[in-house]
Amino acid sequence: MNVQSNVTPELAAEHGLTPDEFARAVEILGRKPNITELGIFSVMWSEHCSYKSSKKWLRTLPTEAPWVICGPGENAGVIDIGRGLAAIFKMESHNHPSYIEPYQGAATGVGGILRDVFTMGARPIANLNALRFGSPDHPKTRHLVSGVVAGIGGYGNCIGVPTVGGECTFHSSYDGNILVNAMTVGIASTDRIFYAEAAGVGNPVIYVGSKTGRDGIHGATMASAEFDDQSDKKRPTVQVGDPFTEKLLLEACLELMATDTIVAIQDMGAAGLTSSSFEMASRGGMGIDLDLDEVPMRETGMSAYDLMLSESQERMLIVLKAGREDDARAIFEKWELDFAVIGRLTKSGRMVLKMGGEVVADLPVAPLAEAAPEYDRPHRQTPARPEILASDIVPKKSIKDALLTLIATPDLCSKRWIWEQYDHMVMADTVARPGGDAAVMRIHDSNRALAITTDCTPRYVAADPVEGGKQAVAECWRNLTATGARPLAITDCLNFGSPEREDVMGQFVGAISGIGEAARSLDFPIVSGNVSFYNETNGKAVQPTPAIGGVGLIDDLDHTAHVGLDKPDLAVIAIGATTGHLGASIYLREISGSEDGAPPRVDLVAERRNGDFVQTQISSGTVKICHDVSDGGIAVALAEMVMAGGKGITLSVSDTADHGWWFGEDQGRYILAVDQSAGQKLISDSREANVPAQQIGVSGGEVLELGREGAISITSLREAAERWLATYMDA
Amino acid sequence: MKAAVIVFPGSNCDRDLKVALTQSMGEQPAMVWHRDTTLPEVDLIAVPGGFSYGDYLRSGAMAAHSPIMKEVVRFAQRGVAVLGICNGFQVLTEAGLLPGMLMRNHNLRFVCKDVFLRVDQNDTVFSSGYTDGQIIRIPVAHHDGNYFIDSDGHAQLEEERRIAFRYCDETGAISDNANPNGSLSNIAGVLDPSRRILGMMPHPERLSDPMLGGNDGRAMFDSLISSIS
Numbered sequence: 001m002n003v004q005s006n007v008t009p010e011l012a013a014e015h016g017l018t019p020d021e022f023a024r025a026v027e028i029l030g031r032k033p034n035i036t037e038l039g040i041f042s043v044m045w046s047e048h049c050s051y052k053s054s055k056k057w058l059r060t061l062p063t064e065a066p067w068v069i070c071g072p073g074e075n076a077g078v079i080d081i082g083r084g085l086a087a088i089f090k091m092e093s094h095n096h097p098s099y100i101e102p103y104q105g106a107a108t109g110v111g112g113i114l115r116d117v118f119t120m121g122a123r124p125i126a127n128l129n130a131l132r133f134g135s136p137d138h139p140k141t142r143h144l145v146s147g148v149v150a151g152i153g154g155y156g157n158c159i160g161v162p163t164v165g166g167e168c169t170f171h172s173s174y175d176g177n178i179l180v181n182a183m184t185v186g187i188a189s190t191d192r193i194f195y196a197e198a199a200g201v202g203n204p205v206i207y208v209g210s211k212t213g214r215d216g217i218h219g220a221t222m223a224s225a226e227f228d229d230q231s232d233k234k235r236p237t238v239q240v241g242d243p244f245t246e247k248l249l250l251e252a253c254l255e256l257m258a259t260d261t262i263v264a265i266q267d268m269g270a271a272g273l274t275s276s277s278f279e280m281a282s283r284g285g286m287g288i289d290l291d292l293d294e295v296p297m298r299e300t301g302m303s304a305y306d307l308m309l310s311e312s313q314e315r316m317l318i319v320l321k322a323g324r325e326d327d328a329r330a331i332f333e334k335w336e337l338d339f340a341v342i343g344r345l346t347k348s349g350r351m352v353l354k355m356g357g358e359v360v361a362d363l364p365v366a367p368l369a370e371a372a373p374e375y376d377r378p379h380r381q382t383p384a385r386p387e388i389l390a391s392d393i394v395p396k397k398s399i400k401d402a403l404l405t406l407i408a409t410p411d412l413c414s415k416r417w418i419w420e421q422y423d424h425m426v427m428a429d430t431v432a433r434p435g436g437d438a439a440v441m442r443i444h445d446s447n448r449a450l451a452i453t454t455d456c457t458p459r460y461v462a463a464d465p466v467e468g469g470k471q472a473v474a475e476c477w478r479n480l481t482a483t484g485a486r487p488l489a490i491t492d493c494l495n496f497g498s499p500e501r502e503d504v505m506g507q508f509v510g511a512i513s514g515i516g517e518a519a520r521s522l523d524f525p526i527v528s529g530n531v532s533f534y535n536e537t538n539g540k541a542v543q544p545t546p547a548i549g550g551v552g553l554i555d556d557l558d559h560t561a562h563v564g565l566d567k568p569d570l571a572v573i574a575i576g577a578t579t580g581h582l583g584a585s586i587y588l589r590e591i592s593g594s595e596d597g598a599p600p601r602v603d604l605v606a607e608r609r610n611g612d613f614v615q616t617q618i619s620s621g622t623v624k625i626c627h628d629v630s631d632g633g634i635a636v637a638l639a640e641m642v643m644a645g646g647k648g649i650t651l652s653v654s655d656t657a658d659h660g661w662w663f664g665e666d667q668g669r670y671i672l673a674v675d676q677s678a679g680q681k682l683i684s685d686s687r688e689a690n691v692p693a694q695q696i697g698v699s700g701g702e703v704l705e706l707g708r709e710g711a712i713s714i715t716s717l718r719e720a721a722e723r724w725l726a727t728y729m730d731a
Numbered sequence: 732m733k734a735a736v737i738v739f740p741g742s743n744c745d746r747d748l749k750v751a752l753t754q755s756m757g758e759q760p761a762m763v764w765h766r767d768t769t770l771p772e773v774d775l776i777a778v779p780g781g782f783s784y785g786d787y788l789r790s791g792a793m794a795a796h797s798p799i800m801k802e803v804v805r806f807a808q809r810g811v812a813v814l815g816i817c818n819g820f821q822v823l824t825e826a827g828l829l830p831g832m833l834m835r836n837h838n839l840r841f842v843c844k845d846v847f848l849r850v851d852q853n854d855t856v857f858s859s860g861y862t863d864g865q866i867i868r869i870p871v872a873h874h875d876g877n878y879f880i881d882s883d884g885h886a887q888l889e890e891e892r893r894i895a896f897r898y899c900d901e902t903g904a905i906s907d908n909a910n911p912n913g914s915l916s917n918i919a920g921v922l923d924p925s926r927r928i929l930g931m932m933p934h935p936e937r938l939s940d941p942m943l944g945g946n947d948g949r950a951m952f953d954s955l956i957s958s959i960s
Contacts, residue, residue: 153841157872158782160743244741244785251740335740423843423872425937426780428747433944442942557942 077527102147122186176537216311390660469514485552497541564645580660778819837913
C-alpha cells in the first residue's frame with residue numbers, strides 16, 4: 001500500500017484522539033496512519049465504542065446467574081426463560097442525535113436497539129423508552145417532546161413492534177441535552193442464538209440491508225464529546241431511519257437464521273462497517289479482508305473513509321459458511337434487500353481494506369483492540385446532603401391540594417398523550433398496557449409472560465449517587481415484582497456528563513457501586529448495557545441518570561396483578577415501613593420548592609423480603625391488585641390505583657398522619673388490595689415473614705376519601721392527571 | 732370455511748389476524764405473499780394492518796397495484812368476501828373496491844387506543860354476530876384513518892345502508908369527542924354495494940381474547956364462520 005500519510009497530530013485531535021492515543025496508534029502501525037486508518041482508530045477508541053473511561057468500573061458489576069446465557073460484550077444480553085426460550089434485551093442511548101434532530105434521532109435510536117436484539121436471533125416483542133427532557137418552560141422542550149415521540153412512534157409503529165412502556169420526566173438540567181434511551185426485548189429459541197464471533201478462514205463476509213450513504217459519519221465521535229452552542233451544525237451527522245427497510249431486514253434475517261448458514265452476525269450501528277467488521281474479527285481472533293468496491297453505495301464518489309465511518313441505518317454484516325452464499329442471497333432477494341459478498345476471513349490477524357485495486361488500510365486487529373485506551377479518571381465523591389425530616393418542612397398546602405398538585409406535575413401526570421401515539425398492541429400479546437408498573441407481554445402462544453420496565457430517579461442519584469444507583473435497581477425490581485413476575489435480569493443505560501470532570505466521574509463511580517450492590521442483593525444481574533458520557537452543554541452536566549431496564553418472568557398469566565383498583569369492598573393494605581422520608585422527594589421539589597436533602601435509604605434486605613412476600617401473594621393467586629409506592633409516596637400511589645380502576649377508597653389512617661406519611665418516599669413499599677378475609681390472613685402471614693403490613697382502607701365508592709383530610713372525586717383526580725401534558729403540547 | 736390472509740412485506744398485523752381467524756375457524760388461513768399471482772380457492776380474503784410497502788407515499792397506494800391485488804379484485808367480483816382492516820381498508824379504497832379515502836388524522840398524530848363503535852349494520856356476513864346498534868369496544872392504531880367521501884358518495888352510503896360501524900362514546904352517542912381521527916360522520920367502516928366487502932380502521936383481531944382486555948372483536952370472526960360456511 002501507499003504508506004504516504006498527510007495525517008497530522010492536529011487532524012488526529014480533530015478526530016478526538018489525544019496526543020497519547022495518536023502516538024500509540026503510530027506505534028501499533030509502525031508508521032503514521034493514513035486518513036482512513038485514522039478514522040478507524042478514532043471510532044474504535046472513542047468513548048462510545050471503547051468504554052475507555054468506564055471499563056474499570058463496569059467490570060465490578062455482577063453479570064452472572066444460573067439463568068444468564070450471555071452477559072455484556074455481545075450485541076445484547078441473553079437470559080433463559082425456560083421451555084427452550086431465551087429473552088434477549090438491551091437498552092441504548094441516542095441522546096445527542098435526538099437533541100439535534102429529534103424525529104430522526106429518536107427513530108434511529110429505536111432502529112439501532114431493535115437490530116441489536118434481532119441480530120442475535122430474537123424476534124423483538126416490546127420496545128420501551130426512558131425519556132428526559134428539559135424544563136417545560138425552556139423554548140426547545142415542546143419541539144423536542146413532539147419530535148422524539150413522533151420519531152419513536154414512526155419507527156416502532158411501522159416495523160410492528162409494540163412500544164409498551166418507559167418513563168418521561170422533565171428537569172432543567174436536560175435543557176441542552178435531552179436523554180433518549182430505547183430498550184428492546186426479544187424472544188429466541190435457546191438453540192438458535194447468534195453471536196458476533198467470526199470463525200473459519202475463507203468464510204465470506206456478507207453485507208445486507210440498505211445501501212451506504214454519507215449519513216451519520218462520525219456519529220460515535222459526536223456521542224463522545226460535549227455540546228456547545230454550535231451543536232446544531234452537527235445535524236448532517238444524524239442518520240435517517242427507514243423502518244420499512246428495517247422490517248424487511250428483520251424478516252430476512254430471521255428467515256436466514258432458520259437455516260444453518262450463519263457463522264456470525266452483527267448489525268452496523270455506531271461506527272457502522274468499521275465496528276461491525278473489526279469487532280467480529282477481534283472476537284474470533286481472525287483477520288479480515290474487505291473489498292470496499294463491493295459495498296452497495298447510495299452515492300457516487302464515496303471514499304474508503306466515508307464507507308468505513310458511515311452510519312447509514314438498516315445494515316448488517318454476516319459471516320456465512322463458505323458455499324452457502326446462494327441460499328442466503330435468495331432470502332434477501334425475496335425481501336428485495338441488497339446482498340453483497342464484500343470480503344473473506346483470513347488468518348492474517350489484520351484488517352486489510354482494498355478499493356480501486358489498492359490497499360487503502362492495513363491494521364493489526366488484536367493490537368488495536370488490546371491497546372484500546374483505558375483510563376482510571378480522577379473522581380470526587382459527591383458531598384453528602386443533610387437528612388430532612390418531615391417536621392423540618394412547613395406544609396404549604398393541605399394534603400388534598402398537595403395531592404391534586406402533584407398528580408398534575410409534568411413528572412407524575414398521565415403520559416397518555418405520549419403512549420397513545422405508540423402502537424402498543426400490535427402482535428396481540430400486550431396484557432398490561434402502558435401506564436402500569438410494568439408492561440406485561442404474553443410469550444406468544446403460551447400462558448406465560450414477561451414483565452418489563454425501565455426506572456431511574458435522577459434526583460436521588462444527584463443527591464447521593466450510591467443510594468440513587470441502588471434505588472434505580474430496586475425500583476425496577478419492585479415494579480416487576482408488583483405484577484407478580486420473578487425479576488430476572490437488567491440492562492443499564494448510564495447517562496452522565498463529562499468523565500473528564502472529577503465530580504461527574506465521582507457520580508459515575510458512586511452510581512456503579514450502588515447498582516452493583518443492589519443487583520447482587522436482589523440476584524438481578526446486569527446482562528447488557530451502554531454508557532453515555534458527555535451529556536452536557538456549555539459545561540453544565542445533566543443529572544446523573546443511570547436508567548435501568550428490567551425483565552421478569554410470569555409463570556402463569558392467571559396469577560398476575562394490575563394497578564387498577566376495580567372492585568369494591570377490598571382491604572387496601574400497605575406493605576413496607578413508612579417513616580415519612582421527604583429528602584429529595586417530589587413533594588419537597590414541587591410543593592416546597594427545594595431540591596435539597598438526602599434521598600431515601602434503600603434497605604436491600606427489607607426490599608427483598610417485602611418484594612418476595614408480595615410476589616408470593618400474587619403468584620399464589622391471592623392478590624390481583626398491586627402497585628408499588630414510589631414518587632409522591634402513598635398518596636400518589638393510591639390516587640393512581642383509583643384512577644386506573646375506577647373504584648374509590650375510604651382510608652382509615654391515624655390522625656397523626658402528616659405530609660411525611662402521605663408523600664414520603666420510603667423504599668420497599670407496595671399497596672395491595674385483596675378480599676377482606678384474605679386480607680386478614682395476609683396480614684398475619686406478613687408478621688411471620690417479618691414484613692410490615694397494615695390495612696389502611698377499604699375500596700369502594702366514587703371518591704378517594706383521605707380520612708380527616710377530606711375527599712377527592714375520581715373524576716377530579718383524572719381531570720388533574722390528564723390535563724397537563726395534553727394542554728402543554730397543544731399550546 | 733377457507734380463508735386467505737394477504738401478506739405485504741410491511742404487513743405487521745398478519746400474524747394477529749391469522750391467530751384470530753384460526754381461533755374462530757379451527758384451522759389456519761392460507762398466508763398469501765404479495766408477489767403471488769394466484770389465490771387458493773377461499774371463501775374469505777383478509778387484508779391485514781401494517782405498512783404494506785412502507786406507505787411513504789399514500790397509505791395503501793402502492794399495495795393496490797401489487798400482483799396479488801389483481802387476483803383479490805377478481806375474487807371479489809366473483810362474490811368472495813373481503814375484509815380489510817386498517818392498512819387493509821386503505822388498500823381496498825386505493826384498489827377501488829371501496830369508495831372514499833383515508834386521510835391523515837385530523838390532529839396529525841398517530842393514535843392507538845380503544846374506541847367504542849356502534850354496529851350500524853348487522854345484516855352482513857361480517858356483523859351478524861352483533862345486535863343492531865350494539866356498542867362494542869375495540870382498538871384503533873393508525874396515522875391515516877380520517878375517512879372522507881364527497882357528499883354524493885356519502886348520501887349514497889347512507890341511502891344504501893353501507894356504513895357498517897361508527898365511532899361513538901360508551902353510551903352509543905355519535906359525537907366529535909368520540910371520533911379519534913376526524914372521520915366524516917364518524918365513519919369507522921364501510922361496505923361495498925354487494926355488502927360482501929368490508930373495510931374498517933379499528934382492529935377486531937386485537938380484542939378477540941379476554942386476556943388482552945376484551946373480546947368484542949371475536950364476534951366478527953365468528954359471524955364470518957357461521958354466515959359463510
